[in-house]
Amino acid sequence: MHICLSDGWGGLEMYPARIIPELQRQGWEAHGLALAGSRVAESMAVAGVEPLTTPSRGRALLQAGRILAYLRRHGIDVLHCHKSSDLRLAALLAALRPGLKLFFTDHMGVTRPKKDLYHRWAYGRVTRLFSISEATRQRNLAAFPLPPERIRRLYLGIDLTPYAPRLDEPARETQRRELSVAPGQVAIGLPGRLTDGKGHEVWLEGLALLHERAPGLDWHGVLIGGLTAREGSDEAYVAQLRRRVAELGLEGRVTFAGFRADLPRLFEALDIVCVPSRNEAFGLTVVEAMAAGKAIIGADSGAIPELLEAGSGHLADPQKPLAWADAMAKQGQDAALRARLGQAARQRAETTFAISRHVTALVEEYSGQRNDESLDG
The missing domain is CATH 3.40.50.2000 (Glycogen Phosphorylase B;)
Structure with a gap:
């Protein structure tokens, strides 16, 4: 399940819909969680996934039980979130359901350290943090409370x-x-x-x-x-x-x-x-x-x-x-x-930068098949 509780519209918000068709082509069943009425929810539907929706980020936390029931019903064992503010919910879900694998893509490039008690708890639930460039990876290594092997570069891809x-x-x-x-x-x-x-x-x-x-x-x-x-x-x-x-x-x-x-x-x-x-x-x-x-x-x-x-x-x-x-x-x-x-x-x-290359590396991470330090080079 891709989680993107944003009411904005930019590269970060477009990402789930960009990769959903290729995930499906490679044999994965994709799901989404988005804000009701958002461009993100609309784009997921156009990409072929009718997302689970919530009225707000705050309500999403209160609806954790509903979301967990959805995960169990659909046999979902991988969560992938794209905004740091969404990590609160994703980490809570991972804490309530041991065995969930949690991935986070830092699309923006962190600008300040995130090593306080809350961030240590939240990022401690992250299976892998993806940096979208080597420039952001170097900043992430210094900013996040994660060992280097859990922070990996994965260039974005597009349908050429x-x-x-x-x-x-x-x-x-x-x-x-x-x-x-x-x-x-x-x-x-x-x-x-x-x-x-x-x-x-x-x-x-x-x-x-x-x-x-x-x-x-x-x-x-x-x-x-x-x-x-x-x-x-x-x-x-x-x-x-x-x-x-x-x-x-x-x-x-x-x-x-x-x-x-x-x-x-x-x-x-x-x-x-x-x-x-x-x-x-x-x-x-x-x-x-x-x-x-x-x-x-x-x-x-x-x-x-x-x-x-x-x-x-x-x-x-x-x-x-x-x-x-x-x-x-x-x-x-x-x-x-x-x-x-x-x-x-x-x-x-x-x-x-082909989307097929990006998603192949991504699903190998989802399934635990990648062990090298850098995903693409």
Whole structure:
């Protein structure tokens, strides 16, 4: 059973629905526990699992008996939770039903020690804690009250199939026109939630410097991400970005595309994908762009350098707009370079970040078959 009692919507909340179909394909019966009416509950249902629901996290604790009865009825012996606040419930269930195996994925990257009495009790019930990158694993080793062998790196994975190019040239041009990208322009995109910390302002400032770094380059910027709180973004921050676009004189040069369910097709419309997040715990957007075979510029911080090995993309300082302008100018002026980077990125995605690889490693952990220190390398 995957437990995710969150009313938000981001990579963490999307995770259970991402892996449920592959878990089922590999022969596992998946179940879910989510907040009633949440996007998480909706996504689980779409993925093929009607989740058990609870009105709130507090009510979930009071309904521990009901949840235990559900676990017994369905013969569930593995719990996997994804928010530290959900660990209270999961640890309680494991304490009340000895034999339950409890797994926890740290999707966010812990920022402070968790070694007080409560955390020692809760994490003491955890069979395995998964770190989604080596960068977060190193922080987890210092922060959590667990021995090193119970903290393991497990890179996230995605279904690569939807990201393979499908559009013919006329369809691709139609897609680009919808984003206000003119024929012959280099489309430079930044996909992801429009919230502070994702580097949007540095990217915009870098775009404003492009006319100096590459005077002959004709380009158009595309911001892809929800514009409302319901779509996972910070509405005040979105308004701030719109003001910044105007201040930098980029009106007409940058499109706010909003939330798009057809992200793989939008990638086809782009020539360069930028991910300037300052401290990404993993960088799912990077992997999606790699799967799409795009030329990528990522922040030289957090886990992103682990993903973009030499030859599969470029890195830039997330604090320096000029570094982003230079990287965008370099890729923007060289179509052959973009093609080489995109091919290398796709190959790396296939060998390292396929959802089947991720779930195979995961179910080997569920069944107790993995004993090596690092799950994938």
